[in-house]
Amino acid sequence: MKVVDSHFHVWRQSDLPWLSGPMQPRIFGPYEPIRRDYSMSEYLQDVSGTGVEKAVYVQANWPPEKAEDEVAWLEKVAAETGWPHGVVGYADMTADDVRPALERLARHPLMRGIRQQFHWHKNPLYRFAADPDLCRSPVVQRNVARLAEHEWSFDLQVFSGQMPGACELARSCPDVTFVLQHAGMLEDLEETGRETWRANLEALAGQPNVVCKLSGFGTFIHRNDTAHIAWLVEQAVAIFGAERCLWGSNFPIEKLWTGYADLLAAHQAAAATPSDAQKQEIFSGTACRVYKV
Numbered sequence: 393m394k395v396v397d398s399h400f401h402v403w404r405q406s407d408l409p410w411l412s413g414p415m416q417p418r419i420f421g422p423y424e425p426i427r428r429d430y431s432m433s434e435y436l437q438d439v440s441g442t443g444v445e446k447a448v449y450v451q452a453n454w455p456p457e458k459a460e461d462e463v464a465w466l467e468k469v470a471a472e473t474g475w476p477h478g479v480v481g482y483a484d485m486t487a488d489d490v491r492p493a494l495e496r497l498a499r500h501p502l503m504r505g506i507r508q509q510f511h512w513h514k515n516p517l518y519r520f521a522a523d524p525d526l527c528r529s530p531v532v533q534r535n536v537a538r539l540a541e542h543e544w545s546f547d548l549q550v551f552s553g554q555m556p557g558a559c560e561l562a563r564s565c566p567d568v569t570f571v572l573q574h575a576g577m578l579e580d581l582e583e584t585g586r587e588t589w590r591a592n593l594e595a596l597a598g599q600p601n602v603v604c605k606l607s608g609f610g611t612f613i614h615r616n617d618t619a620h621i622a623w624l625v626e627q628a629v630a631i632f633g634a635e636r637c638l639w640g641s642n643f644p645i646e647k648l649w650t651g652y653a654d655l656l657a658a659h660q661a662a663a664a665t666p667s668d669a670q671k672q673e674i675f676s677g678t679a680c681r682v683y684k685v
Contacts (some may be wrong), residue, residue: 393672395656397439397447398679399573399607399640400476402432402469407454407462419518419579420645421614430644432473438643438652445676448640448683449476450547451507456484459493463500470502477685478504480547483535486526490535498542504683506539507547511577512554518579520549527557533564540567545682548602549573552580555592562599569601569682574608574642575628581612590627597631603682604632606659606674607640616650618658625662634663634670638678 405411410418411427439447454462459482466479479502483493497503512524526532527550536546548570550558555576562570576596578589596602606628609621629637639659646655663671679685 393443393660393668394676395442395444395639396676396679396685397444397641397643398571398638398683399450399605400435400447400643401450401452401645402430402435402466402476403452404429404465407458407465408452409455410453417517420611420648423645423648425648426644432469432475435643436473436475438647442653442656444656446477446680446685447475448478448480448504448679448685450480450640451482453509454482456482459483460496460500463497463503467500467502476502478502478683480505480507480545480683482506482508484508485532485535486529487535488531490538494538494542494544503542503544504685505545505547505571507549507573509549509573510554510558511549511551513551513579518551524554525557527554527561533561536561536568537565540565543684545569545571547571547573547605549577551577552585552589552592555596558602559596559599562596562602566601569603570599571638571682572596572602572604574611575604575606575624577608577611578624579612590631593628593631597636602632603636603638603678604628605638605640608642608645610646610649610655611642614649616646616655616658618661621658622662625659626665629663629666629670629674634666634673635678637674638682639675640679 509520510526512521
């Protein structure tokens with residue numbers, strides 16, 4: 393089966409303050425093993441023999457002022473190796489006018505979308521954004537809508553409690569495709585947490601311009617748990633439909649606790665119930681359409 397990895401990173405440690413500076417608390421736990429360069433050659437070794445034919449790079453939190461440098465470096469890597477096939481870059485959607493930043497990024501043919509992490513949580517360890525309600529900001533809504541001018545998507549990273557605001561953002565930008573990161577980052581695995589997540593996910597799926605990325609499922613449990621993955625995939629596919637779901641490895645983060653082949657196998661086993669055509673949507677078709685690869 394053809395596979396497209398819709399969410400991976402490569403990096404040079406020196407470009408990333410969170411990797412090269414003092415160890416910072418992260419939601420995925422201790423990360424000493426990845427405080428180093430993770431090259432495209434290593435990624436290609438990791439995916440070897442798995443059926444992965446294409447991959448989309450997602451921004452890795454370079455300093456904001458180096459957002460274009462990140463994309464330019466990826467294009468050099470692509471020229472040397474043929475990978476990645478698309479890039480999701482960074483631009484600050486809270487700026488008064490994001491258009492100059494988008495115009496600079498638009499000079500790079502591999503650009504496919506933007507990610508700015510909006511996830512906020514009462515637990516400081518899980519918190520990234522300074523404001524829980526960025527999705528409701530008129531400035532953010534206006535700037536995200538500008539992505540349609542470039543036919544770019546927006547990788548939406550929020551927790552369950554932020555999904556009502558995310559619904560408003562998606563409604564305000566009907567010409568932009570939103571890619572919900574990590575299926576909404578379920579962190580509360582108690583029954584009430586699961587129920588709230590599912591209800592909010594259903595509301596977000598009611599916005600036709602939102603798709604769901606099946607990735608990062610080890611983020612809060614720090615392991616490759618086949619039962620956990622199976623439950624999340626079952627729920628997401630039931631809510632969004634296979635044609636609105638896409639798979640991503642989140643490598644090398646998930647490399648902290650598993651190998652690439654084992655991770656992909658767990659997701660493929662989780663998607664055993666859908667038809668072959670539906671599985672093809674999850675593992676390549678949706679990503680090819682959304683990211684134009």
